[in-house]
Amino acid sequence: MAKEEQDKILNEVTESEYKYGFVTDIENDDIGKGLNEDIIRMISAKKKEPKFMLDFRLKAYRHWKTMKMPEWAYLDIPEIDYQDIIYYSTPKQKAKLESMDDVDPEIRATFDKLGIPLDEQKILANVAVDVVMDSSSVKTTFKEALAEKGIIFCSFSEAVQDHPDLIQEYMGTVVPIQDNFFAALNSAVFSDGSFVYIPKGVRCPMELSTYFRINAENTGQFERTLIVCEEESYVSYLEGCTAPMRDENQLHAAIVEIIVKDNSEVKYSTVQNWYPGDKNGKGGIYNFVTKRGICEGVNSKLMWAQVETGSAVTWKYPSTILKGDGSSSEFYSVAVTNNHQQADTGTKMIHIGNNTKSTIISKGISAGKSNNSYRGLVKVAKNCEGARNFSQCDSLLLGDKCGAHTFPYLEIGNQSAKVEHEATTSKIGEDQIFYCNQRGINTEDAIGLIVNGYAKEVINKMPMEFAVEAQKLLQISLEGSVG
Amino acid sequence: MLSIKNLHVSIEGKDILKGINLDVKPGEVHAIMGPNGAGKSTLASVLAGRDLYNVTEGEVLFQGKDLLDMEPEDRAKEGIFLGFQYPIEIPGVSTVNFMKTAVNEHRKYKGLDPLSASDFLKLMREKKSLVEIDSKLTNRSVNEGFSGGEKKKNEIFQMAMLEPKLAVLDETDSGLDIDALRVVANGVNKLKTRDNATIVITHYQRLLDYIVPDVVHVLYDGRIVKTAGKELALELEEKGYDWIKEENGK
Numbered sequence: 001m002a003k004e005e006q007d008k009i010l011n012e013v014t015e016s017e018y019k020y021g022f023v024t025d026i027e028n029d030d031i032g033k034g035l036n037e038d039i040i041r042m043i044s045a046k047k048k049e050p051k052f053m054l055d056f057r058l059k060a061y062r063h064w065k066t067m068k069m070p071e072w073a074y075l076d077i078p079e080i081d082y083q084d085i086i087y088y089s090t091p092k093q094k095a096k097l098e099s100m101d102d103v104d105p106e107i108r109a110t111f112d113k114l115g116i117p118l119d120e121q122k123i124l125a126n127v128a129v130d131v132v133m134d135s136s137s138v139k140t141t142f143k144e145a146l147a148e149k150g151i152i153f154c155s156f157s158e159a160v161q162d163h164p165d166l167i168q169e170y171m172g173t174v175v176p177i178q179d180n181f182f183a184a185l186n187s188a189v190f191s192d193g194s195f196v197y198i199p200k201g202v203r204c205p206m207e208l209s210t211y212f213r214i215n216a217e218n219t220g221q222f223e224r225t226l227i228v229c230e231e232e233s234y235v236s237y238l239e240g241c242t243a244p245m246r247d248e249n250q251l252h253a254a255i256v257e258i259i260v261k262d263n264s265e266v267k268y269s270t271v272q273n274w275y276p277g278d279k280n281g282k283g284g285i286y287n288f289v290t291k292r293g294i295c296e297g298v299n300s301k302l303m304w305a306q307v308e309t310g311s312a313v314t315w316k317y318p319s320t321i322l323k324g325d326g327s328s329s330e331f332y333s334v335a336v337t338n339n340h341q342q343a344d345t346g347t348k349m350i351h352i353g354n355n356t357k358s359t360i361i362s363k364g365i366s367a368g369k370s371n372n373s374y375r376g377l378v379k380v381a382k383n384c385e386g387a388r389n390f391s392q393c394d395s396l397l398l399g400d401k402c403g404a405h406t407f408p409y410l411e412i413g414n415q416s417a418k419v420e421h422e423a424t425t426s427k428i429g430e431d432q433i434f435y436c437n438q439r440g441i442n443t444e445d446a447i448g449l450i451v452n453g454y455a456k457e458v459i460n461k462m463p464m465e466f467a468v469e470a471q472k473l474l475q476i477s478l479e480g481s482v483g
Numbered sequence: 484m485l486s487i488k489n490l491h492v493s494i495e496g497k498d499i500l501k502g503i504n505l506d507v508k509p510g511e512v513h514a515i516m517g518p519n520g521a522g523k524s525t526l527a528s529v530l531a532g533r534d535l536y537n538v539t540e541g542e543v544l545f546q547g548k549d550l551l552d553m554e555p556e557d558r559a560k561e562g563i564f565l566g567f568q569y570p571i572e573i574p575g576v577s578t579v580n581f582m583k584t585a586v587n588e589h590r591k592y593k594g595l596d597p598l599s600a601s602d603f604l605k606l607m608r609e610k611k612s613l614v615e616i617d618s619k620l621t622n623r624s625v626n627e628g629f630s631g632g633e634k635k636k637n638e639i640f641q642m643a644m645l646e647p648k649l650a651v652l653d654e655t656d657s658g659l660d661i662d663a664l665r666v667v668a669n670g671v672n673k674l675k676t677r678d679n680a681t682i683v684i685t686h687y688q689r690l691l692d693y694i695v696p697d698v699v700h701v702l703y704d705g706r707i708v709k710t711a712g713k714e715l716a717l718e719l720e721e722k723g724y725d726w727i728k729e730e731n732g733k
Contacts, residue, residue: 432573434531435573436585437532437559438559438564438565438567439585439588439645440556440559440589441585442554442556445588449573449581450576452575453574453576453624
């Protein structure tokens with residue numbers, strides 16, 4: 001492809017608009033900018049939390065104050081003024097929702113526009129949804145149907161009220177408050193999120209899903225998700241996210257904790273599509289997320305599948321602690337960066353139990369002037385016998401102004417471990433695009449086809465409805481970015 | 484159907500085609516032969532719209548339209564098909580998905596609705612049996628891990644699916660054993676009608692035993708230096724290209 005043509009098409013990236021960038025005009029109840037102990041007490045009071053929760057928050061805050069933002073990631077982040085952020089903002093609506101009719105029509109319209117109808121009759125029959133807007137959960141569907149099986153699926157705030165014992169028992173056990181800077185911050189100010197509890201021997205009959213939406217200005221979103229799977233149980237959980245287009249950067253720092261007990265299995269899928277900023281790198285979400293699961297029981301399984309296309313900055317390493325003997329974990333990731341986006345993402349697999357197994361498949365796609373890094377740790381503890389890991393990290397480049405980087409770390413403490421790592425870097429070939437053109441397929445569609453082919457291994461791991469969404473998203477995210 | 488007048492093409496300042504004139508009418512099969520480096524593949528690529536090349540002079544009309552003014556995908560949808568000398572592998576993209584996208588793009592261009600999944604699969608079955616291609620190949624990703632012969636068969640299969648008005652087959656015989664050659668040639672012959680035309684680009688006469696041309700051109704040093712009936716191919720087979728080179732003073 002001729003140079004001018006390439007430049008022209010690269011410029012066209014600007015034409016590809018973020019579909020979810022609208023703002024809902026709704027009154028919000030916020031507590032003003034700034035962060036201190038009073039603010040934290042206020043958040044806790046607004047949520048009518050029990051004392052243990054406030055103590056947890058304050059402890060986290062006091063620890064956070066001693067910490068510094070991590071700088072080891074391959075990311076260039078301007079300084080964040082943590083006093084210039086609103087830490088709690090919630091859409092004003094009736095205190096208690098008895099039925100769908102109680103949800104504010106503006107909020108319903110927002111989610112209809114996003115393709116997430118809140119009306120149970122209209123939703124895909126096998127997906128239950130918890131919807132979080134700014135700092136609050138708006139609505140959880142199919143709650144009663146799930147309760148019949150003993151499954152708890154509700155907003156985190158409700159869980160704190162209704163199931164304080166479970167929260168107290170598990171919260172902070174996988175990601176302790178002092179784990180890292182953003183985890184400590186989240187632990188201090190987290191607002192809402194989802195709680196899932198699957199009792200012993202229960203296979204959750206439907207996909208559970210949380211949809212996160214940032215709407216309010218100058219607001220940070222700090223959600224927390226906790227999933228507990230008792231023995232011999234199973235759940236597949238999905239999360240999706242979008243935000244309006246704004247010139248200012250917005251902060252998102254979430255925590256996900258997953259506990260998987262004997263012979264249980266959790267699948268956790270993410271389609272992350274926060275606003276990535278404009279073509280010049282203005283605006284966009286800073287996405288700092290700590291996701292970790294523990295395969296606590298024997299033969300337990302945890303699978304992560306993620307498609308990351310949004311955010312100006314992504315700092316995210318969904319990890320698994322393989323503690324139970326014979327437990328296993330898989331990590332499948334597609335991360336797309338375009339324009340000025342930066343992503344430093346990967347996973348950590350910590351092998352502790354004997355005969356534990358992990359698989360890492362990471363596909364990075366970089367376009368525009370973006371930087372896309374894979375960072376992964378495979379650690380095998382000294383007393384862990386027979387651990388196995390297979391890692392494959394592929395990078396695909398579109399154009400010659402973007403970067404792809406791979407930072408694999410191996411810490412093998414036991415001779416019996418078998419660890420394999422493969423990595424490839426390729427460019428979308430002009431030959432491939434021309435071949436498609438010659439069959440009547442234009443360049444945009446050709447890239448969509450090729451990229452989806454490249455990412456197929458990961459997308460195939462996602463539940464059907466999500467896979468379709470993810471495919472479309474890949475194509476939209478890369479519109480115009482030919483090399 | 485196709486009319487090439489005084490076509491000059493260069494790549495990175497080097498002249499490759501130096502004034503090509505060629506007329507192809509519906510129903511005709513033209514063979515373009517010539518030694519390596521004569522510009523045969525360049526001609527095929529320029530017709531398909533590969534932008535590595537600069538057209539410095541001349542014009543190409545396809546069904547009365549200025550071909551050089553069109554994007555490659557529009558040329559394809561106007562009815563030009565290029566059988567690649569080295570078909571490209573597209574890992575992870577299934578042949579079914581690839582062909583479905585292509586066929587529906589062609590239909591959209593003609594103002595037709597996309598084919599339903601079942602109609603599409605029916606069409607695929609028909610064309611597969613027409614060109615004798617194994618489902619094992621069409622069930623895989625586009626050309627991924629195919630042998631040379633399998634790739635060429637797949638080109639003919641795609642040609643059958645897209646029903647072009649003008650097929651340009653670039654060295655379709657290279658790297659084929661005799662059985663594969665027969666399958667490929669049979670496919671081309673079966674797809675021939677009174678309304679479409681074929682340009683067969685080849686170095687050897689062998690393919691022309693199976694696909695009988697109406698006209699044979701010899702391309703040498705960027706020009707068509709000889710045009711005659713099919714007997715010219717046999718003469719070239721017998722005498723090689725040296726006499727052409729001598730006649731043209733090199």
